Each structure stands twice: as C-alpha cells, then as structure tokens.
Amino acid sequence: MYVTGIGRTKFGMLNKSLHELLYDAIYKALHDSTMDIADIDIIIVANFLSGCTQSQLHLGSVVSSLLPGLNLPAYRIEAACASGGLAIYQALSMSEKFNNILVVGGERLNTIPNKDLTKNIAMAGDFLRDQQEGLIFPAQYAFVASQYFKKYGATHNDLALVTLKNYANASKNPLAHFNYKDISLDTINFSQMICSPLRLFDCCAISDGAAAIILSREKKTDRDIEIIGAGARTDVISLSNRKDFTTFASTKLAAKDAYNMAKIRPKDIDIAELHDCFSIAELVAMEDLDFCKIGEGISLIRASETTLSGSLPINTDGGLLGDGHPIGATGIAQIYEIVEQLRGESKYRQIHNAKLGLTHNVGGVGGTAVVLILEGPS
C-alpha cells in the first residue's frame, strides 16, 4: 500500500489530552493527503497504556467520538512499544478489503507519578517472572548491554556515540522532544547511573504525542511512498527463556520476511529508523537487521557511518532517544520520518538520493518486532 498522508504532533511533556493529541495527528495526516475523512474506510488506533494512565480503554469508540456521524469500524491494537508498527503491519494485511486505512497512535504518559509509570511500562514484560523481581526495562536492557560489552569489547563510549548522534539529529527536528544544541560525550558518559552500564542518556524519556498515517491501495500523487516490505514476529517474553541477550530473534525473522517481500538486500537500505529505546538497542538492531555482521555495530558507530553524512544514516529524526517515545505513536512516527525523507521534505536533516528506507519497532525486550520497508520515487 501507499502512504498517502502523514501527520504528527510535537513530542514531549505536553499539556494536551490524549483525545486532542489523536485528533491533531489525524487532522494533520488528512491535511497532508489529498483526501477527506469521508474517504477513510477503517481506523486502527495504536496505544499501550491509556487504561492505566487515562482510565480510558475502548479507544476505537473514543476516536469515533472525535469524528461524529461517521460510525467507521475502529479498534485498538496493543503490542507494548511496538503497538504503532503492529497497527501498520495489520493495516497492510487488510489491503484487499479496504481502500484507505487511517492508522493513528498516541500516548499521554505525563499524567501519573513516574514511580507508577515505571510499574505500568513494566507490564510489557513478564509478570510471572520479571516484574515481581523488579526487572523493569532499564534493568533488562542493562543485561543486554553487559553481555554485549563482554562479547564484543564495546564500552560505554560506544553507547554514548549513539546518543550523541541521535540528540544531534533531534536538534534539527522542530517536533522532537529534545532540541539541545550542545550535548557533549562527557555529559553523556558521566550522566547519572541508572542501571549499570546504562546511564541517564542511554534511556529514552517519557514523552506524550501522537502520529497518524493514511494507507491507500492506490497511489494518489507523486508524493506518495509505497511500503514494499513488512514483517512482524514475536519471541518468548522473558529474557530468562533466551540463550543470547545480544540478538533478538523477533527482529531477525521480521527483517527476513520484510526483505523477502521487498525483494531487496540489507545493503540496499539508504536510511533507517531503529528502535533505540536504550542506546544499546540501536547497536543490537543494526546487527539483527544485517546492516553489519554480529558484533560489528560498534565499528559503524565509531566510523560515524550512521550520522546524517554517513553511508547509512540512522534515526535521522533523533530516534526514541532524541525525538521521543510516546509509545503508541512511535512506530507510526518512524514511518512519518522515512516518508518525509523519501519525499525530500526533511529540510535541515534531509538525506539526499535516499530511495529505500526501513523502520524497526520493538515491544518489550524483543518480545515483538516489526520491520517495514519503504520505497521512494526513482
């Protein structure tokens, strides 16, 4: 299908309700397209925590309330932090049945104390084993980083290079959560320890925000970008049931499906949005997506190959670290960025001559992964 409209809000600590955020993103996606809301056949809403943070479930009907009189089919998809990506994967699977599908995702997190929020986010992990042991996500990804350091000789400075790059990219993105112009490697390397070896700047922040895209069976204008590959896979939810923490089977399998469907190879990808909920996750994803061999992600980051001027720019919008991670919106915002880049509308962070883009969205610590591949005009 073709992405025929994109819209998003600014990400950050916003003083707007989830309703307003979703409405803003929908309105902007329609405005960006050549279509009217009456052309939409079905709506999919991606969200992770509105029950716990807004006391509001049944978001299909909530979105229907924002568009009174339409009575469209509408429902919510939840796959932890991969909710947005999964909603798009699922929309693509219905391409034979619907002409135009609106996918909107959003999250309003800054409504409850951080302590409660940490507990709520941990619901993406296994309750039986991990939550009750206090294994919140910074701790889970600290396991990943520790094992990666040991196996491949990486140090915290390699993680800091990921963060430095993503904050630099975010500073050129007016919609990003963080617009700092002058973060240094020292600031990152000596920031507060959260869970060794992960420090404050290795962890994405708590963001509010929403994003929406319209997917259409038929191309409407020359600005439309086709999604030519898609994969979504799962894995056992708990790290305790996995042998190797430094690779996610869900990502590898989803990528294989997406590359096969698109009939391309990993080296054909020009730009990518990876799920850097923690800095270490970007390195692991680069390897699982076959952008380099296992253990060689650190070489690419040290050689600046993934910066805006490198051979494979990654997270040009700032990623989850810099742009923000309003959970239900994240997978959709990744598509927003790639579409803008392939259209040539990214201004100060525009990558020239990019033709193939990839997005990678993860739930939990690899319990779910979605990979999508987009092709721009020749």
Place this chain on the structure above:
Amino acid sequence: MYVTGIGRTKFGMLNKSLHELLYDAIYKALHDSTMDIADIDIIIVANFLSGCTQSQLHLGSVVSSLLPGLNLPAYRIEAACASGGLAIYQALSMSEKFNNILVVGGERLNTIPNKDLTKNIAMAGDFLRDQQEGLIFPAQYAFVASQYFKKYGATHNDLALVTLKNYANASKNPLAHFNYKDISLDTINFSQMICSPLRLFDCCAISDGAAAIILSREKKTDRDIEIIGAGARTDVISLSNRKDFTTFASTKLAAKDAYNMAKIRPKDIDIAELHDCFSIAELVAMEDLDFCKIGEGISLIRASETTLSGSLPINTDGGLLGDGHPIGATGIAQIYEIVEQLRGESKYRQIHNAKLGLTHNVGGVGGTAVVLILEGPS
C-alpha cells in the same frame, strides 16, 4: 473464511491463570481441527483488562511464550467487551494474506476486589463525561431500560423473561458459568435492585474464561462452517451525545454491512447469539438487528419465540447472562456456539434444521458493535 476449529474453557470463577486459560482454549481449538499449530500463520489475542487485573500487557508475546520456537506474528486487539468479535472481524479482513489465523480471547477477572473491577470495566465508557459522574455500566443500561419501558410499554417482567430463558439454556450447557435448574420469574423479579429498573438477575456476572477459533481460507472438512457476512461499526462513546438510548446505531450499521455481504435478509436467520450483558440489551439488539420492528421485541419474548423451541432461538448457550462474560472471550464463544449448533453437535440444546446463524458483540453501551453471519451445510 471457514471456522475450522473451535475450543473454549468452562466459564466462571476459575482458579486458573490467564496464561492457562488461553493455552487451554488454543489447545482445544487445534484438537478440534485437522491442523497442527505449525499450520497457523498469525495469532490475534482479544483481551480487555489484563493490564489492570493481571499487571500484564503485551499479550501477543505472552501467547508466543506459550508456543516457544514458533515466533509467529501475534498481537492484541482491544475494543472493550467487543474485543473478541472485533478480533474475528479483523482476521476476516486479512483472508487474502494468511491461510490459517488463530483468534484467541480470554479474561481473568476474579483477581481483584469487585470495587476495583467495577472501576476498571467503566474504562470502556467515557472518562471525561461518564466515569467521573459514577456512570458505571449498570447505570448506563438502566437509562436504556427506563427509556425503553417508557417508549414501548415494557415492564420488568419482560426483562425477567429474557433472563429466565438464558438461564434455562445455560442449564443445558456444561461449560456455562451458571447451571441453576430452578430459577423462577419471582426470583428474578424480586432479586436485589442494582440500578432501577435493573435488578441482580438483569446483569451478567464476572466470569473468567477463554475461547479460541481457527479461521481458514480453505474448507478442510464437512464440519467447517463458513462466515459469510461481517460488519463492525462504532458510535460516539457517551450516551450523553446520543438522541435515542433505545437503539444502537453501531449495531444497525454493522448488521446492514453483514446482511449485505451475506446477501441474506434478517428473517433468514435461524439462530442468534446476542450481546445480553444486561437483559435489556437483548431486546434492543433484536430490534436493531431487524428480527422485529422497533418496540416489538417484547412481543417475541412474551410469545416464547426466542426459546429453544421457538421460531428464532436466541442465546442457546445461555448468553452473557447464563453462559458468562469473560470479556475478551465472549465474541469468540458466540462463534463457538453457532458453529456447534450448525454442525449439529449441541446435544441437549440442539436446534434442528438451523442453517444460518448470527452473532452480535457489543463494546460499552453501543460504542462498538460487531455482527457476523455463519452458514452451515445445506
């Protein structure tokens, strides 16, 4: 698509985890089919409240953990009490992409105090207007009943006839939550007042349970039952934004879509499973589905036309009132019942010569409605 396997647990207050319930239903659906788990291409999980009641979200990955090594695409759909029906609707929309789809839904509710549960279930209603006013669902459906009584001259005895029938049917269903043999009209009419005019027996109970079906593009055996019509529609979430409480636009529009797709008329339906979360909801649904004219549902129930020996048996398994309402499972259990009936495997409650069956699953107070139509062998 064809329903090629069905499975469910007993409904009730069960001492089993959500994991066990989902596993049981999946196992039974596979056992009922001619297939192996390796034949399944994708899994959809329907659930409403596992975040609040089990501290467990990300159920796609949880189900993946029950089936280690498969790494299938799997994710959760939530549409309040219509989650199960919507998961099936969504699976049907992907029929071109996948050969065999497993849809499993379940709910474990009896883990937290009733007071908290009431508050959690209210999250299917509008937070901004209704939850904060204390408008929990018995109160919302009491509005529906009051207005219906006034408009059409119904009395509580008409509601009691609905409950009496559904409990009688449940007494012939060994998997039902309630198996009472001797409920009288007096017991129902003089049961505890919950929210006038609704009494205890007008309200479905809190049930645990799970149900699963396998949907296949191709017919495998003569026991397979085709789903020939489907509709899913939404409406504004709050009653305060509707003009008439005695009819649900979501049901009427979903039914129209389903009848058109199936190319049948309402009078062609032989048996139906309606969403009787409250007794009044069954009367409203009969009318919205065009089984009779508006206001004439009471005539049908008074004439016993919807009992097992009537012209249009409704809720032969006992419905939500008698069989139970383990929320995520409900829409799937409705299909379970119709498939068993059309196969001729319903034993003590078998309806003879039934060929066309309908299911109707509602979220909130008509914020979402799903209608599915099944055709048995000639």
